[in-house]
Amino acid sequence: MSARAFTTDVLDWAAWIAPVDIPGASVEQLTVLEESGPHARNSQYYHLLLHDAPALRERSLLFNAIMYGLKGLPRAERELGATVESILNGCVYCTSVHARFFVQLAKRPDVIERLFAEGPAAELEPRLRAIADFSAKLARTPPASGPEEIRALRNVGLTNEDIVDLANAVALFAWANRLMLTLGEPKPA
Amino acid sequence: MSHIAEDVIDATSGVTEGSPLDALRAARPEVRARTQSSYAALFDSAGSGGLPAHERFAVAMRVAQLHKASTLAVHYRDRLALEAQGEQTAAGVTARLAAILRHADKVTLRPADATRADLNALAAQGLGEAEIVTLSQIIAFVAYQVRVAASLALIAEFA
Numbered sequence: 001m002s003a004r005a006f007t008t009d010v011l012d013w014a015a016w017i018a019p020v021d022i023p024g025a026s027v028e029q030l031t032v033l034e035e036s037g038p039h040a041r042n043s044q045y046y047h048l049l050l051h052d053a054p055a056l057r058e059r060s061l062l063f064n065a066i067m068y069g070l071k072g073l074p075r076a077e078r079e080l081g082a083t084v085e086s087i088l089n090g091c092v093y094c095t096s097v098h099a100r101f102f103v104q105l106a107k108r109p110d111v112i113e114r115l116f117a118e119g120p121a122a123e124l125e126p127r128l129r130a131i132a133d134f135s136a137k138l139a140r141t142p143p144a145s146g147p148e149e150i151r152a153l154r155n156v157g158l159t160n161e162d163i164v165d166l167a168n169a170v171a172l173f174a175w176a177n178r179l180m181l182t183l184g185e186p187k188p189a
Numbered sequence: 190m191s192h193i194a195e196d197v198i199d200a201t202s203g204v205t206e207g208s209p210l211d212a213l214r215a216a217r218p219e220v221r222a223r224t225q226s227s228y229a230a231l232f233d234s235a236g237s238g239g240l241p242a243h244e245r246f247a248v249a250m251r252v253a254q255l256h257k258a259s260t261l262a263v264h265y266r267d268r269l270a271l272e273a274q275g276e277q278t279a280a281g282v283t284a285r286l287a288a289i290l291r292h293a294d295k296v297t298l299r300p301a302d303a304t305r306a307d308l309n310a311l312a313a314q315g316l317g318e319a320e321i322v323t324l325s326q327i328i329a330f331v332a333y334q335v336r337v338a339a340s341l342a343l344i345a346e347f348a
Contacts, residue, residue: 004301016304016305016308017308017312017318017321018318019318048318048322049322049326051318051319051321051322051323052230052231052239052319052322052323052326054230054234055227055230055231055323055326055330057230058223058226058227058229058230059227059326059330061219061223061226062220062223062224062226062227065217065219065220065223066220069217069219069220071216071217072216072217089300089301090300090301091300091301138336138339138340141255141256141297141298141332142255142256142257142258142335142339143256143335143336143339143340145339145340145343146343147343147346147347150343150344150347151347160213160344160348161213161216161217163340163344164213164214164216164217164340164341164344165217167336167337167340167341168217168220168337168340170336171332171333171334171336171337171340172333174329174332174333174336175329175330175332175333176329177300178296178297178300178325178328178329178332179325179326179329181296181300181301181303182295182296182300182303182307182308182325183308183321183322183325
């Protein structure tokens with residue numbers, strides 16, 4: 001993990017196999033690309049995932065529901081869970097995006113600086129510590145989160161709904177990290 | 190069928206209608222629905238082209254096993270068994286399926302070690318780009334699914 005250069009800079013991503021050729025794409029593929037949002041339009045990652053357009057469509061809707069849902073755990077804290085897991089999995093691209101979102105939402109660049117320098121065990125205030133610990137344990141294969149992490153989250157004020165929101169974000173990045181890490185690689189923007 | 194029977198995470202996590210976990214999941218209806226529709230996109234359309242259905246279920250079973258998610262592993266084993274009925278299985282694990290399962294192991298356990306060569310190895314077994322994308326989505330989706338299920342179980346146990 002320490003060998004990887006984590007950053008909050010904007011990165012690009014290049015696929016290792018041929019993405020869908022957009023001029024030759026089907027109507028279904030073009031519709032799903034359009035639905036995926038403006039950031040997808042020129043992204044090799046989205047163009048690659050368009051090889052299975054129905055799966056991409058559902059995944060994008062799920063992603064939005066988990067990361068941008070209005071109720072429950074503050075968005076910044078979902079981003080922190082995603083960031084901790086991305087660091088542990090060594091996903092430089094995912095880390096760059098979600099650490100940046102955390103900084104923008106929480107106005108706390110110091111938290112990310114500490115995580116990059118010292119790893120997910122870095123000293124954090126109790127609420128963020130409990131969130132990082134649960135995320136790190138759930139990120140493991142098999143998941144290792146247990147009663148101790150649940151108790152810690154409850155002690156810092158998370159409701160069961162909040163815990164589900166955090167768990168869903170971490171679970172989602174078990175998915176996203178694996179796609180990003182195994183289908184291509186980050187490159188400078 | 191009740192909404193529970195139609196939802197794989199509910200059905201394999203012992204979520205019963207009207208239970209606290211049912212209410213907890215109902216608080217995020219879009220997440221629940223899109224989790225199931227993601228499953229459906231990867232597994233219920235199997236047979237309509239792309240990665241063959243028996244490979245989809247075999248790889249999902251493997252990923253669930255690697256996570257020690259036994260009820261989900263049984264779920265995929267059962268779907269694999271249904272799929273394999275009437276299909277010739279004498280060949281056992283083909284070189285192609287062995288390559289797919291090896292890839293599943295790496296993506297599940299050591300995703301940061303993956304390289305372009307891993308995708309070349311799949312291509313050498315005849316997998317096209319679309320099949321490689323579907324395979325990757327399945328491996329990564331099950332990694333998501335087991336963590337959602339494990340977290341629900343944990344919350345229920347320590348409610």
